[in-house]
Amino acid sequence: TTACEYKPGLEGIPAAQSSVSYIDGKKGILEYRGIPIEELAVKSTFLEVAYLLIWGKLPTKEELAAFETEIRYHRRIKYRIRDMMKCFPETGHPMDALQTSAAALGLFYSRRALDDQAYIRAAVVRLLAKIPTMVAAFHMMRRGNDPIQPNDNLDYSANFLYMLTERIPDPQEAEIFDRCLILHAEHTMNASTFSARVTASTLTDPYAVIASAVGTLAGPLHGGANEEVLEMLEEIGSVDNVRPYVEKCLKQNPKHKFMGFGHRVWKVKDPRAIMLQNWAEELFEKKGRDEYYDVAIKLEKVLVEEKGFGERGIYPNVDYYSGLVYRKLGIPNDLFTPIFGISRVAGWLAHWKEQLEVNRIYRPTQIYTGDHALSYIPMEERV
Numbered sequence: 001t002t003a004c005e006y007k008p009g010l011e012g013i014p015a016a017q018s019s020v021s022y023i024d025g026k027k028g029i030l031e032y033r034g035i036p037i038e039e040l041a042v043k044s045t046f047l048e049v050a051y052l053l054i055w056g057k058l059p060t061k062e063e064l065a066a067f068e069t070e071i072r073y074h075r076r077i078k079y080r081i082r083d084m085m086k087c088f089p090e091t092g093h094p095m096d097a098l099q100t101s102a103a104a105l106g107l108f109y110s111r112r113a114l115d116d117q118a119y120i121r122a123a124v125v126r127l128l129a130k131i132p133t134m135v136a137a138f139h140m141m142r143r144g145n146d147p148i149q150p151n152d153n154l155d156y157s158a159n160f161l162y163m164l165t166e167r168i169p170d171p172q173e174a175e176i177f178d179r180c181l182i183l184h185a186e187h188t189m190n191a192s193t194f195s196a197r198v199t200a201s202t203l204t205d206p207y208a209v210i211a212s213a214v215g216t217l218a219g220p221l222h223g224g225a226n227e228e229v230l231e232m233l234e235e236i237g238s239v240d241n242v243r244p245y246v247e248k249c250l251k252q253n254p255k256h257k258f259m260g261f262g263h264r265v266w267k268v269k270d271p272r273a274i275m276l277q278n279w280a281e282e283l284f285e286k287k288g289r290d291e292y293y294d295v296a297i298k299l300e301k302v303l304v305e306e307k308g309f310g311e312r313g314i315y316p317n318v319d320y321y322s323g324l325v326y327r328k329l330g331i332p333n334d335l336f337t338p339i340f341g342i343s344r345v346a347g348w349l350a351h352w353k354e355q356l357e358v359n360r361i362y363r364p365t366q367i368y369t370g371d372h373a374l375s376y377i378p379m380e381e382r383v
């Protein structure tokens with residue numbers, strides 16, 4: 001007998017008590033530490049939001065300045081990590097490179113001194129500081145170039161864009177990118193955050209916590225969807241082909257999953273998708289419209305209005321429009337999910353800290369469906 005009903009995917013089952021973030025999926029509300037995402041997106045910066053999530057309150061001017069300085073100081077990566085990354089195959093996916101490099105940080109900095117607040121702060125700073133550098137370094141090296149050193153004159157987001165291109169980015173573009181990081185920083189008990197908390201609950205080191213969360217984020221049902229959305233839009237190719245594409249997919253499989261649609265918790269259009277769409281338009285005014293944006297709008301209309309997705313609560317999620325913003329910033333498709341990871345490190349670290357404060361190891365149960373007391377069959381008797 002089990003204490004409660006089995007729910008595949010643990011749907012609706014609380015896995016922790018948390019004060020990090022809140023979602024009302026019917027009203028379209030997302031709050032970080034009680035503050036609505038719409039407000040943070042335009043008034044704050046990614047590093048301030050990371051501070052808010054991890055330490056539970058907005059920093060004072062001095063606290064934020066100290067945090068930013070520490071992050072700036074720790075942005076470089078050790079040459080051994082760079083040399084290790086040089087050996088990665090250039091055809092490997094940047095998410096796999098990120099997972100491996102995040103885990104490798106543990107080789108250099110792991111002490112598992114989880115009762116030492118200075119160690120916790122250093123781990124927070126190192127992970128936030130070095131992960132963007134590692135993503136950019138892999139990207140440069142897979143193209144046969146040396147990695148670009150972080151630029152101390154640039155803030156977090158501008159520096160990341162600089163390390164990808166060796167060009168100082170336009171301030172408006174860097175600001176839009178920073179807002180994108182804010183939107184992706186935290187999202188309650190999603191799969192990767194759950195994974196981070198399970199790993200954290202064993203009292204392993206924070207680099208292992210982040211590496212396991214990165215691996216979880218990579219899948220197409222989670223963060224990997226942003227890259228797949230662009231592949232889908234490219235496959236559709238033109239506004240005229242939207243309807244034939246939808247009909248073809250649904251004919252082949254009436255339950256076809258369209259990437260960037262649907263969510264376990266959101267039953268209205270994700271407020272982050274709405275903001276990302278606006279920012280894509282902001283960029284188009286300056287840099288020209290993206291042909292795939294029109295394809296995306298048409299696909300949303302056809303699915304939501306004509307195919308009844310709206311009535312069933314299936315709307316665009318955060319991954320639907322983010323890739324169109326990144327594309328306008330000149331970022332290749334396979335870096336979309338690593339960028340999601342760069343940002344979500346903030347949320348994972350907040351949950352890591354929260355888990356440590358109340359820790360009990362995760363050890364759920366199962367419903368056994370196999371046999372009992374079977375005999376071992378000798379090889380020659382097996383069929």
Ligand code: CMC
Nearest residue numbers: 221222223225255256257258259260261262263264317319
């Ligand atoms: N396209 C078509 N139908 C869908 C979709 C979709 N994208 N998403 C859900 N549905 C349907 C699904 O077929 C099912 O129908 P029915 O009740 O008739 O069987 C119903 O909606 C419930 O779907 P589910 O798959 O049982 O829902 P879930 O809560 O287990 O899965 C999800 C949530 C996000 C994995 C799913 O919506 C999905 O696979 N979406 C596409 C991938 C995607 O965009 N992922 C990004 C998620 S958002 C942020 C992030 O994590 O990166």
